[in-house]
Amino acid sequence: MSSTLRYTKVAIILHWLIALVIIGMFALGWYMGELPKDGPKQTAFDLFDLGIVTWQMDEPATARTLYFNLHKSIGFTLLWLVIFRVYWRVTHTPPAMLASYSVLERKLATAVHHMLYLLMVLIPLSGVLMTLYSKFGLKWFGLEVFGGLDNADLRDVFKESHELFANLMLAAFIVHVLGALKHQWKDKDETMSRMSLK
Numbered sequence: 080m081s082s083t084l085r086y087t088k089v090a091i092i093l094h095w096l097i098a099l100v101i102i103g104m105f106a107l108g109w110y111m112g113e114l115p116k117d118g119p120k121q122t123a124f125d126l127f128d129l130g131i132v133t134w135q136m137d138e139p140a141t142a143r144t145l146y147f148n149l150h151k152s153i154g155f156t157l158l159w160l161v162i163f164r165v166y167w168r169v170t171h172t173p174p175a176m177l178a179s180y181s182v183l184e185r186k187l188a189t190a191v192h193h194m195l196y197l198l199m200v201l202i203p204l205s206g207v208l209m210t211l212y213s214k215f216g217l218k219w220f221g222l223e224v225f226g227g228l229d230n231a232d233l234r235d236v237f238k239e240s241h242e243l244f245a246n247l248m249l250a251a252f253i254v255h256v257l258g259a260l261k262h263q264w265k266d267k268d269e270t271m272s273r274m275s276l277k
Contacts (some may be wrong), residue, residue, distance in 0.1 A: 084174050084269070084273060085174060085272075085273045086173060086174060086273055086274055087167075087171055088276065089167055089171075090164075090167060090168070090171065090173070091274055091275070091276055092276075093160070093163070093164045093167065094164075094274055095274075096160070097157070097160055097161065097164060097199065100153065100156075100157050100160070101157070101199075101248070101252070103153070104150065104153060104154065104157065105245070105249070107146065107149065107150050107153070108150060108245070110127070110146065111143060111146035111147055111150060114141075114142050114143040114146060115141075115143065116141070116143055117141070118141040118142050118143060119141065120139035120140055120141055121136075121139055121140070122135060122136045122137075122138070122139050122140075123135055123136070124136070124142060124145050137221065148218060151206065151210055151217055151218075151219075152218070152219050152220045154202075154203045154206045154207070155203070155207060155217060155219050155224065156219075157203045158200075158203035158204060158206075158207060161199045161200055161203065162200075164199070165196065165199075165200065168196070174273060176188065177268055177269065177270065179266070179268055184258075187254075187258070188258065191251055191254050191255050191258070192255075194247070194251045195248070195251050195252070195255060198244050198247055198248040198251060199248075201240075201244045202241065202244045202245055202248060205237045205240045205241040205244055206237075206241050208233075208237040209234055209237035209238050209240075209241055210227070211225060211227065211228060212227070212228050212229075212230040212231075212233040212234040212237060213227045213228075213229070213234050214227045214229040215227045259271060
């Protein structure tokens with residue numbers, strides 16, 4: 080396929096990497112939300128009780144603290160990845176849509192892509208702001224980035240925003256995946272191959 084019809088390799092890698100991280104963050108968010116606030120404190124954790132990785136802590140903490148800090152650390156990393164992805168998109172013109180797309184498909188694809196980009200910024204940004212206004216602050220994989228300002232009202236505003244944006248992301252993500260599957264299995268066009276490293 081001509082390079083003018085494909086996304087750049089950097090765009091493809093960022094697309095799949097960020098998609099995997101977002102899926103993982105949803106799974107982690109649901110997992111950690113079910114953990115008790117008053118669980119026992121310990122220094123070693125079997126991550127997700129899979130018997131694969133043991134996570135060592137410098138100080139005793141509950142499982143909820145571990146997974147919330149992990150979520151924050153990955154989210155902070157994701158924010159910088161997304162910023163780079165937005166920069167790459169602005170500085171590298173993506174290939175034109177296939178001529179076979181209907182007017183409705185073009186409008187829907189454009190709207191969903193814009194929504195996904197906006198939410199990819201808003202979700203981690205609202206998470207960072209929620210962390211800033213909490214009493215805990217942000218430690219990026221154990222390294223202190225900033226302390227918390229302990230403002231419960233603002234923390235709650237960004238917490239609700241974070242959850243709203245996540246729900247919108249889930250809806251947009253489902254539409255995006257359904258669209259990709261339609262092009263792959265029903266239309267049998269080159270949509271998916273343009274976002275492949277092959």
